[in-house]
Structure formats: structure tokens, C-alpha cells
Amino acid sequence: MIRPGKALKMVLEYIFKKPATINYPHDKAAMPPKFRGKLSFDASKCVGCKMCMKDCPSGAITIKKVGEKSFQAEMDLAKCIYCAQCVDSCFKKALSISQEFELAQIDRKKLVVLLDNSNAESDKK
């Protein structure tokens, strides 16, 4: 039977229910463990093969040699598309993903960062 106001009953029920939205940024939502956020880099495992640089679709990661058998990873967070292909390409498992995604900056130069081992979880397959 076609009538107006079919949604009335459902709409009135929601006066008494908790809202489905959260008051971000005061309350934050947690990301699941497999979420692809910012990368973290374990310098002790890197051998400098540069496979990650070869497979990166946007050329975001750069591996620099800073000493004998010691490398640094410099990442341009603006170019990274957070696909985690470099994580799969690295056969030494030196790269892994963290759940950090609040990476916005006002100054573009601050987005070129050196990756560190802040999130020591290895990536979960």
C-alpha cells in the first residue's frame, strides 16, 4: 500500500538510540591490524638491493647508503599511495606497515621523512 511517511516508525525509534557517528577528533576510531598506514623500516635487516624502489608505483621511497652495510630509507609521504607493494617486494622483510594515518602537514617539505622502526610488528599475511 503506497502511503507517505513509511519511514516514520524507524525514524522515531532513533530518538532513543545512540548516534552512529563519533565526535572526531575528540574520539578516534581504531584501525584493524592489517591497515596500510605509514611504513616503518628496520635498518638492521636492509641490504640495499633497492627492489622496493623498483617496484614503487610512484617513486616515493629512496634508499640511501650512509655507511658500510648501513642504509637509510627516505620516504615522501605525499607521493606514497600506501599500497604496501614494497613490503611484499622486500625479501629481507625490512619494511613493515604501521596503522598511523594522520599524516597531514601544512608545509610540504615536512612530508619527506626518514623512516624509523617505530612499529616493530612484522606484517601479517
Next chain:
Amino acid sequence: MHDPHAGDVKVPVGPQHPALKEPESFLLTLRGEKITSVNIRLGYNHRGIEKACEERTYIQSMYIIERVCGICSHSHSTAFVQAVEEIAGLEIPKRAKHIRTLIAELERIHSHLLWLGVAGHEIGFDTLLMYTWRDREIVMDLLNAISGNRVNYGINTIGGVRRDISKVDYARILKDVDSLEERTKYYIELAKEEVTLHKRLSGVGMLSKENAIKYSAVGPTARASNVNYDVRKHDPYASYGELDFEVMLSDKCDVYGRTLVRVGELMEAYKMIRQLVKSMPEGDITVKAPRKIPAGEAISRYEAPRGEDVHYVRSNGTDKPERVKIRPPTLANLQAVSHMLEDRYLADMPIVIAAIDPCFSCTDRMISIDHGARKGAKTVDWDYLRAYGIEHYKKSGIDMDKLNRKFESRMSKVC
């Protein structure tokens, strides 16, 4: 003599307009409130993706192709990867096919729920928008837990899939599908009984079956005009050959019919997901794929939520594709829009455009239509074009060699 076109007003809908979620130009000619003609112009979202793929390896191109569109990202990614696997002659494991199909159906659910919300918003029914997008969060969080991102899942790789699904995920998938099914049944009831929805959606955007075939409509737009064609049923790919589902048709030929088709596809998707979870085979999730794909070409088709998506890939034995061409579904459906809008009211314009589920990010690729009238026209490749450009600018005094050397030195740092 009284000029019959004196009272005509040209209203530009787009490129920026609140009715369109993405830029596209529809120039409407109005007389009073009636639309007399529509002039469509495309190309505002062209990003050069097909060219970008030619300078990147297959693995890199896969991620670029995935970002053609945010809502149907898995469609483009899977279609491309299927074409490459066909050229390379790879046989991917069954478990990988099932996982691809599972993600595909979950993507269809999230896309159709998004469409329901957008359709509600275009006719002024914001409550439907808020409710459907809240339910869509269930699917997005599920995809986030399985694949690592809410859109642009990145689950494909050449030779299979990158991530596996665990038993914990199965339980969550089934629970979420149950709650979504209950909500979808409410939306079906709402669509059938709410009188203002009927008034705004019925009789609007009529497209008869002959016109649907003539204007090459695909997907739910065509299925609502009783054209029985679904790539999943008539040319099965991935695991669709083993699943039991129906193709949703409607003979109403208007926007209301398209609503019913999409909501019906939602219910079929829930059925399919349950079958997939129950019959998931054990095994590997990927086979080793070569970096250099042998020479060849392939076409692969995929039933995206919006219709039939066609990818063409040509390889020449190196690790970079030679040519990638995408024919997205919205491009096929757009021809029908100007026909559907003629002689209707201005107030119908948002919902008619929204009814084909436009995704203009997918649409804007290069097309050239050759009427055969131009003499001396030939098809050139990128090297010829580049040399021609360098010559042309040398004649006007601009030397591209220095620029090229700088570009080459920067590229060599990366590769």
C-alpha cells in the same frame, strides 16, 4: 515573426554543480521547466592513466589502474590482472579466484549502497542517504579488516591475491552479511511503499528496450529495460561459473526499475557471499609470475557494479605494457542520458544522471572517432610522437635536449 527559440535558457550543469559528484559538463536548454536539448562534454577528469601505464612495469601499473576509480577499484584491478594473466598463460589457484570473487561481491554491495544514498540525496530524501551510508560502513570496516584499506583494496597481484582470509574473518563476514540483509529488506519495503519516492522515481528517465540496445547501455541501466545481459552469467570469469545466482531484470524501463534491479543485486550478492564462504577451497593464494610478460594481447571483461568493464592489454616481451585501453561502463551508458533527459523537467535532471550511476573518473579516457573522411591520417606510436614534438619545438627555437638530459638523470636515480 515570433522566434520559437526566444524563451530558451541555457543552464550549465557542470563541470561544477551540486548534483554531480564528479566534473562533467551537461549544457541543458530549457523552455520554462522543460528540457529541450542536452549537450554533453567529457574530459574534465582525464589524468593520463593509459599513458602512465606504458612507462611503468606491470606490477606498478596494477596499482595505477586500481586508482582509476575509487568505488569500482577492484573491478579495474581484476580486469587488468586477468588480461595480463591470459597473455602470460598463468593458471591461478582456485582459492585466489574465490577470494577475488568474494572481494568483488563485497565491492558490489558497497557500491550499490552508495548509489541508494546518492539517489536519495538527489531527490531531497536525505534520511535515506544517512541510513544507507551508515550501513555501508559495515561493509567498509569489513573490507578494511580483510584487505587493509576501505577503498583501493590492493588485494590482487599478477598470479593471484596478496592476502589471505582467516577463519576469524569468515565468522565476521557471515555476521555482517546477516545484518546487512536485514537492513536491505527494510530499504526494499521503503522503496515499494513510500509515495514521494514513487512520484519522483516512476516514469522518469524512460529507456525502452530497443533504445537501450541502440544506445549501448550496459549494467543495471540496461537490465532495468529488460535486456538480459550480465557478464557474470554469460561470460563467467573468476569463480562465477560455480555460483548459483539470478540475473535481476525489470521491465519498468525507468529509474524506479533501476532501483529495484540494484536492490535485487544486493540480495543476490548476500547469497553469493554465503556460498563462497562455505565452499572456500584450501591451497595457495598465488603462483609465481614472470616479470617479463611474453608478447601478445588480450581483452578481459568484468561486470563492475555499473556495468560491463572492458580492458585491453598488449605486451611486447618487456616488463612494461605496450598499450592499455579501458572502456568503462559509464562511457557506454552516457549516450542514453541525453535521450532520457529530452522533454523532461529540470527537476528530473539530477536523478536521471544519478540513475546510470555515473563514475566520471572511470569515463574520461581518450577516444578518437574516425569518420574516414580525413585523408593522410595515420596512427602513430609514442616514439614517433616524441621525435615529432622535439623537431617541432626545435624549429621554434626551444631545445628539448637539455630538458631531456635532466629528466633522464632524475629517472636513473630511481630505477
Next chain:
Amino acid sequence: MLTDLFHIAIFPGFLFLVISGFIAETIDRKMYARLQNRMGPPWFQPVADFLKLIGKEELYPCEADVPVVRLMPIVALTCVVTAFLYIPLSGVKALYSFEGDIIVIIYLLTIPTISYFLGGWYSRSVYSMLGAVRAIIQLFAYEVPLFLAILAPTILANTWSLSRMAEFYSQHPLLCCFNIIGFMISIISLMGKLEKTPFDIPEAETEIVAGSFTEYSGRMLALFKVSINVETIVGAALVAAVFLPFGFNSGWIIGSVSFVLKILFIIFLMTLIRTIVARLRIDQMIDLCWRFFAPFALLQVLINLLAKEFLSI
């Protein structure tokens, strides 16, 4: 003289109306959000919008007739504030009253619609001209049911002064049961006047950007928004005074509380209707108003005429 100035400028005049307009908008938006299962904007959002808009630059198209366009928000705001002076609030007597003031109130509430039309027409942009024409077409649709519904109870009360009518009904409270159809028709027609869904056709965001208000910016847009909020309060107070004459005789505390409750109830009804229906097309709206609402309003007039005859008041 000084008390008159106080009444007109502060209470229950300009300042009181502007502040209660903001409160009405807060309640409307917060309730709309809660009915849709989300949190909604913070309670100070309308004030924040107003302050932001005042601080912005005003830009008009070169072909627009700028003096007329800038005058229209002031005209709209003036008329709705003036209309409020004749409506009884907590007691039976309004601030100023004379025989025939109910007609003046309704005419004063029509002038803002004409100002939306003129403002949109003289902005000379395609979207605003379309919105302006739609506003006038919509006026033809809801005006007749609104007039008939508001004026029907005056038949029983034998007077055209709103204060005397409120006094009559508060002495015979059971007689307002005859006016139920008129109450429902006037709520829906009031939604047409205030351009709320399903009648927000002149301002349809997805079709004509913002209708008449497309080319407005800065202070004049802020004044237009304030005048819409004040029109909500004034319309709700009018409907409350005509159809819900309770609590007028019991002193000013109970009178004020009942006034606030009545306004809240009417705003609640309007928000509820706004949430559960979609927008209509202009031709469907004219169809609906002339085929359903006008006959029901005429029926209401007939009921009142018969009641007057047989109850011999």
C-alpha cells in the same frame, strides 16, 4: 515611548526574535540529525555561521541590480519582525492589536516570498532566476489553503483581531476541536512558506544550486538566513495562537512556558515531516495543493460555518 522602543527592539521584538531564531535552527538541525542516527552540528552552529557570514566580502554579478538586491534581505527581515508584534504570546493581549490585524499578519508574511523572488530575479544569474520563478509558482500553490485555514477559526470567534480571537477561544476551549483539520493544513502550508522539504523546491540544492540565494554572499546572505529563522518562529507562533489557545489566562509564568512548549511542538512536527519525505517536483506540488489541501481547507470553513449556525454563538 521608551517602553515602546524597548518592546520593539528587545523584547518581544528584534533581539528576542533573532536569538530565538538561532535557537529554533539549532533545535531543528540537532533533531534532524538525531532522527537520522547521527550526532549533528554543535549547539552554537547557527551563531557561528552568522558570524562567519558577516565577516565575508559581498560579491555580486556585474549585471545584477545591486541596490534592489541588497535591499531585499532588509525588507524580508523587517516584515517578519513587524508581523510578530501583533501575535499574542503569554497573555491574551498582543503588543499591538486592532480589528483586522490577522489579515495584516498574513500579508506581512507573504512579503518575504516576494522579496526572495525579486532578489533572485535581479541577481540575473540563471540559477537564481529559476529559483525566483519557482518561489512565485509555489506561492500560488500554498497561499490559498493557508489563508483559508488561518481564517476559518475567525468565523466562530466573530472577530478579525488575533488578540480577541485568542481571548474567545481561551474562554471556550472545547471549540478549538472543530479546527483540527485547519491545524494540519496550516502546518503543511507553513512548511511550503518556509520552504522546507517536501516543499523546498525553490531552494533545491541538487537542481539549481541555491535558488534565489545563489548570488548572495556576506552580510546580505546572513540577513536572509536570519529572516528565514525568524519567519519560522513567527509562523509557528501564529499557528499556535490561532489553533492552540491554551494557557492564556493563567498568569505570565504559565503563559510563557506554554508558549515555549507550543512553539517547540510545532517545530518538532515540521522537522519530523522534513525527515520522512522526499522533495516534490513543482508540478506535483501544485497538483497536491490544489487537489487535496484547498478542498480540505474549504471543508474546514464549511465546518466552522455550520458550527456557528447550530451552536448559535
